[in-house]
Amino acid sequence: MLKTAVITDKAYCKHFAGRAHPERPERIAAMIEMAESIRRPAMQMFGPRPATPEEIAFCHSPDYIATVERTSTMNRFDFDSDTHTSRDSYATAMLSAGGAITAAEAVLDGAADNAFAIVRPPGHHALPNRAMGFCFFNNVAIAAEWLIRRRNLKRVLIVDWDVHHGNGTQDIFYESPEVLYFSMHQYPHYPGTGSLHEMGYGAGLGFNVNATMKAEWGDAEYLTVCDRLLEPIARQFKPEFILISSGFDGHFRDPLASMNLTEDGFAAMTRRVKRLAAELCGGKLAATLEGGYDLEGLAGSGRAVLDELGREADEPIAPPLDGARAMPMLERAGQGVGRFWNLG
Ligand SMILES: [Zn+2]
Numbered sequence: 618m619l620k621t622a623v624i625t626d627k628a629y630c631k632h633f634a635g636r637a638h639p640e641r642p643e644r645i646a647a648m649i650e651m652a653e654s655i656r657r658p659a660m661q662m663f664g665p666r667p668a669t670p671e672e673i674a675f676c677h678s679p680d681y682i683a684t685v686e687r688t689s690t691m692n693r694f695d696f697d698s699d700t701h702t703s704r705d706s707y708a709t710a711m712l713s714a715g716g717a718i719t720a721a722e723a724v725l726d727g728a729a730d731n732a733f734a735i736v737r738p739p740g741h742h743a744l745p746n747r748a749m750g751f752c753f754f755n756n757v758a759i760a761a762e763w764l765i766r767r768r769n770l771k772r773v774l775i776v777d778w779d780v781h782h783g784n785g786t787q788d789i790f791y792e793s794p795e796v797l798y799f800s801m802h803q804y805p806h807y808p809g810t811g812s813l814h815e816m817g818y819g820a821g822l823g824f825n826v827n828a829t830m831k832a833e834w835g836d837a838e839y840l841t842v843c844d845r846l847l848e849p850i851a852r853q854f855k856p857e858f859i860l861i862s863s864g865f866d867g868h869f870r871d872p873l874a875s876m877n878l879t880e881d882g883f884a885a886m887t888r889r890v891k892r893l894a895a896e897l898c899g900g901k902l903a904a905t906l907e908g909g910y911d912l913e914g915l916a917g918s919g920r921a922v923l924d925e926l927g928r929e930a931d932e933p934i935a936p937p938l939d940g941a942r943a944m945p946m947l948e949r950a951g952q953g954v955g956r957f958w959n960l961g
Pocket of ligand 1: 779780781864866908909942
């Protein structure tokens with residue numbers, strides 16, 4: 618069994634985005650209840666530390682950080698039509714980014730083989746100067762920068778399987794060859810970015826890979842994209858650490874999107890990424906929660922990921938079901954990013 622660190626805290630329930638808001642405290646309560654019900658000695662649950670303002674500033678401007686901090690003196694502030702704060706939102710967002718860092722640190726320092734940060738608010742839509750899509754600070758991007766700036770890593774791979782495109786993460790690393798951002802997301806869909814043509818810029822050209830998944834696709838198509846696009850690119854990029862932006866809103870029960878992923882699909886994707894980590898970077902892998910708005914789909918998928926993280930990496934991988942529906946998209950992706958990576 619591999620040793621998995623679960624980084625979480627009931628304090629993540631404190632941020633309140635408004636009545637009937639889908640990104641609600643119950644999400645964390647459901648995930649903690651699920652994690653606590655898993656009784657295996659190799660899984661260790663512990664709390665995060667808050668990120669420091671300096672760490673947040675890896676990815677966000679000082680003015681914007683101050684703007685978010687000021688919301689802690691207000692009952693409510695609306696950044697946009699679906700991104701609202703309460704008095705505890707700033708502190709919770711600092712703890713959320715800190716959770717992603719704590720997970721990366723636990724793995725890098727060998728306290729665990731891999732880790733899952735169960736945090737909120739989510740992060741991948743957060744831009745350097747702007748909150749959006751329920752996100753304030755870009756947790757996973759901040760963890761990636763922490764690995765690079767504080768621990769001198771040269772190449773970090775971010776795999777984002779949240780159903781929405783992580784426009785914030787893409788934006789932050791668009792000109793960077795140090796962080797390869799790989800996203801599979803429903804397209805077209807919120808937030809509107811994430812086309813196959815967005816491949817990075819300047820020194821970062823080729824280091825941004827978007828796989829545009831059509832509504833109604835499910836396990837077979839996601840696993841086909843993992844095998845035919847993620848795997849060859851990851852092998853050539855040779856990451857020193859893999860971070861997962863693990864949203865569960867691609868689950869078939871989710872109310873905010875139209876994909877058909879199941880718990881088995883999330884487990885199978887985890888197994889593939891875990892095997893890549895074992896092959897390429899000594900298994901160093903840390904997942905961080907992003908979206909997921911059906912409590913049953915969220916907790917069930919979270920359990921599937923945690924169970925898979927605990928298994929040895931050399932277990933066999935079953936070939937995906939018939940993912941032929943994804944082939945035309947993969948062909949077009951190959952015409953783009955295939956200029957930078959050998960896709961076989
Ligand atoms: Zn999402």
